[in-house]
Amino acid sequence: MRIPEIKHDNFSVFWGDEKTADVTFTNSMALIKRYSQHPVKQIFAKDEIPLFEFGEILKTRCWDEHRDNLEKYLHKLGLSDYNPYEICRKTHGVMCQDKVWFKYEGESLTWDDVKWK
Numbered sequence: 001m002r003i004p005e006i007k008h009d010n011f012s013v014f015w016g017d018e019k020t021a022d023v024t025f026t027n028s029m030a031l032i033k034r035y036s037q038h039p040v041k042q043i044f045a046k047d048e049i050p051l052f053e054f055g056e057i058l059k060t061r062c063w064d065e066h067r068d069n070l071e072k073y074l075h076k077l078g079l080s081d082y083n084p085y086e087i088c089r090k091t092h093g094v095m096c097q098d099k100v101w102f103k104y105e106g107e108s109l110t111w112d113d114v115k116w117k
Contacts, residue, residue, distance in 0.1 A: 008051075009089060009104050015041035016099040016111045030054040043100055058084035061093035061100075 008025035020036040021044060030049045036042050043057060059065070063073060065082045074080065077090040092114045093102040101114050 008085065011102045011104045013043065013093075014099075014101050014103060014111065020100075025051075040098070041100070055084050058088050058093070061091075061095060061102075062087045 008030075010022070010024045012019050013021040013023065015036070015038075018036070018041070020034065020038075020041045022033040022035075023044075024031045024033075028051055030051060032044045032047050032049065034042060034044065034047065043060075049057070062082075062084050063070065067073070070082065074082065074087075077087065079086055079090070088102055089104065092104075092109070093100065094114050094116065096116045099111065099115070101111065103109055
């Protein structure tokens with residue numbers, strides 16, 4: 001199995017329109033600056049997370065990698081491999097069960113732009 005190359009774009013985490021964290025990367029760690037400790041609004045429990053562990057957290061914002069017809073969903077996003085970093089980059093990590101989402105550097109999106117309608 002080929003390991004996909006992972007591009008780590010810095011981003012902010014929001015709960016609706018409230019910024020709850022900023023995420024930046026080193027070669028081996030995700031560095032989290034948390035603005036909220038609220039357990040529902042905050043998906044990170046630590047300020048420094050190894051990249052593998054960070055990827056596992058991002059998987060919780062994606063479809064199950066063994067889902068039926070996964071290739072169809074990946075194709076709709078323009079992806080050929082299951083890569084939680086890339087899936088979250090395309091979907092902004094939006095899930096229907098909460099108001100957590102990711103805003104990447106250079107974007108001017110709001111919660112109204114990304115939420116399920």
